[in-house]
Amino acid sequence: MSQGVLVWVEQFKGKPQAASWEALGQARTLAGGGPVTAAVFGQGVETVAQEAIRRGADRVLVADDATLADYRFEPFVALLAQIVREHQPAIVLAAATIAGREVLAGAAAEIGAGLLTDVTDLSLEGGKLQAVRPVLGGKVLSVEAITGDGPQFATLRPRAFPAPEPDPSRSGEIVAVAPVLAEDAIASKVEAMQEVTGTISLTDATIIVSGGRGVGGPEGFDPVRELAEALGGAVGASRAAVDAGWIPYEHQVGQTGKVVSPDLYIAAGISGAIQHQAGMRTAKVIVAINKDPEAPIFKLARYGIVGDLFEVLPALTAEVRKRLG
Amino acid sequence: MHVVVVTKNTPDTAATVTVKGDGTIDWGDSLVVNPWDEYAITEAVLLKEAHSGKATVLTVGTDEHQEALKHGLAIGCDQAIRVWDGALDGCDSLGYAEAVAAAIRKLGDVDLVIFGRELADIATDQHVYQVARKLGWTMLGYVAKIQALDVAARSITVNRLTEYGTQTVRSTLPAVISVVKDINEPKYPTFIGIRKAAKAEIPVWSAADLGLDAAALQPRTQQLRYQELPKREGTVEIIEGATAQEKAAKLIDRLIEEKVL
Structure with missing residues (x-):
């Protein structure tokens, strides 16, 4: 008899992926009174397991092993599939990060389970998961449901669901599990990892400052970066700025870049093409700074400043610094 | 070396879409190659040229997807194959992955399978990873650069873009990769390429040709309706x-x- 909800909690070098807690919070809601189990794979991940309990897990399955130190598809998929077969949870959730999408899709394929990817709303209708997903470049919403029997899989778009606050009084059980694949059975080897240092990842950021064609060149991103830094936010960009070679692709927000949902999105010198909107329209508050009062971005924005971003951005940076003391 | 690129047509993302009263969408008729696949198809052609190999462009779908295959041929793929069968109508990502994996097995000598990062219409990438799992091959997703490909040594080294930074991974072949737009500048078809593609006979493989079992094509998910954005x-x-x-x-x-x- 299948029961309870299993959440794959992602971590990188012992640091939990914040969006995993959002999935854990949703698991608590969907489980009703049933058990919520977290699964943590990595090396040296004891503190992640403990935090999973404080965030709502009743039990944490921990696979702590050198073969799991870096994310790789084969060992992670094989282990999650084995855990699902053994524990038969009713529902399996994860954050819809790159690894989360891969691991759940791979395990669902192995088990023959239905999977709903990158959902922004999730409910149970007659015991089956029903989800809302933005499709067609974020222009419409699709309502989809699991129809098959057995464990039901879903990945949750980061920042679409609230994260539960840690509760230090919660207790739970930590259970060690062994990896499925030995190193010599894994075809891929991680040779290097060039970490993003000193910057906040777009997916996690609560504040994003983005620049577009209006910044005019690579040095035009300096005032964008300074404001982002003053606000403790991340730097984004439109496709036009990336295609012009002014800033690397990993900063691109939009249909062919990243989809983000920060609390605050400041678009500077971005006209707001539909493809850009697809990446940022779920931001809580959008601010548009543009010389052209007719720019489509103003239709989406909550606040607008019509003006030169090279005057407005430094003024905002100065104001933020002044208020922070 | 044999590289297979998997593609399909998707509605033009620049087109306006409205949801009708019954929760369906008029997708319009301006279908284009899935934008992410332009990079994947280009990469397949660049690799086959660099390694004197063969590139196959593959789709699973109705003849609506013929244009994506012709686009692949026009920019340099050697052959195109379409998989379709009434039994695939209404299948979800698992059935789709089953069909792609079966077609790749039937081709037999495939070293590398390339996908674009995701499908722009249904906004998902799950089928990519499911193909890798069904083949039992390694999956290297979000590839921004192929650092090295040594077919004789059965080895590929790639840079993957992740939320945490750029991961460099080496793997044995065969493998499945998905690519992001950093990987190349998409090629555009030449006049001669378009002429050649227009004349190409594209074989259609049925479920029976691939030995697909109806039970494996049963959907586990269902699309219920569309809604306008709030x-x-x-x-x-x-x-x-x-x-x-x-x-x-x-x-x-x-x-x-x-x-x-």
């Missing part, structure tokens, strides 16, 4: 002021009131 509340408030400093101060006040700062 309208964003209110209209824009333009912050006025004599100077940039005055506007900045007013905006910061508003953002503090909104509790986003």
Whole structure:
């Protein structure tokens, strides 16, 4: 008899992926009174397991092993599939990060389970998961449901669901599990990892400052970066700025870049093409700074400043610094 | 070396879409190659040229997807194959992955399978990873650069873009990769390429040709209906002021009131 909800909690070098807690919070809601189990794979991940309990897990399955130190598809998929077969949870959730999408899709394929990817709303209708997903470049919403029997899989778009606050009084059980694949059975080897240092990842950021064609060149991103830094936010960009070679692709927000949902999105010198909107329209508050009062971005924005971003951005940076003391 | 690129047509993302009263969408008839696949198809052609190999462009779908295959042929793929069968109508990502994996097995000598990062219409990438799992091959997703490909040594080394940085991974072949737009500058078809593609006979493989079992094609998920996006509340408030400093101060006040700062 299948029961309870299993959440794959992602971590990188012992640091939990914040969006995993959002999935854990949703698991608590969907489980009703049933058990919520977290699964943590990595090396040296004891503190992640403990935090999973404080965030709502009743039990944490921990696979702590050198073969799991870096994310790789084969060992992670094989282990999650084995855990699902053994524990038969009713529902399996994860954050819809790159690894989360891969691991759940791979395990669902192995088990023959239905999977709903990158959902922004999730409910149970007659015991089956029903989800809302933005499709067609974020222009419409699709309502989809699991129809098959057995464990039901879903990945949750980061920042679409609230994260539960840690509760230090919660207790739970930590259970060690062994990896499925030995190193010599894994075809891929991680040779290097060039970490993003000193910057906040777009997916996690609560504040994003983005620049577009209006910044005019690579040095035009300096005032964008300074404001982002003053606000403790991340730097984004439109496709036009990336295609012009002014800033690397990993900063691109939009249909062919990243989809983000920060609390605050400041678009500077971005006209707001539909493809850009697809990446940022779920931001809580959008601010548009543009010389052209007719720019489509103003239709989406909550606040607008019509003006030169090279005057407005430094003024905002100065104001933020002044208020922070 | 044999590289297979998997593609399909998707509605033009620049087109306006409206949801009808019954929750269906008029997708319009302006279908284009899935934007992400332009990079995947280009990469397949670049690799086959660099390694004197063969590139196959593959789709699973109705003849609506013929144009994606012709696009592949026009920019340099050697052959195109379409998989379709009534039994695939209504299948979900698992059935789709089953069909792609079966076609790749039937081709037999495939070293590398390339996908674009995701499908622009249904906004998902799950089928990519499911193909890798069904083949039992390694999956290297979000590849921004192929550092090295040594077919004789059965080895590929790639840079993957992740949320945490750039991961360099080496794997044995065969493998499945998905590519992001950093990987190349998409090739565009030449006049001669288009002429050649127009004349190409594209074989259609059925479920029986692939030995697909009807049970494996049963959907586990169902699309119920479409909805319009919720309208964003209110209209824009333009912050006025004599100077940039005055506007900045007013905006910061508003953002503090909104509790986003």
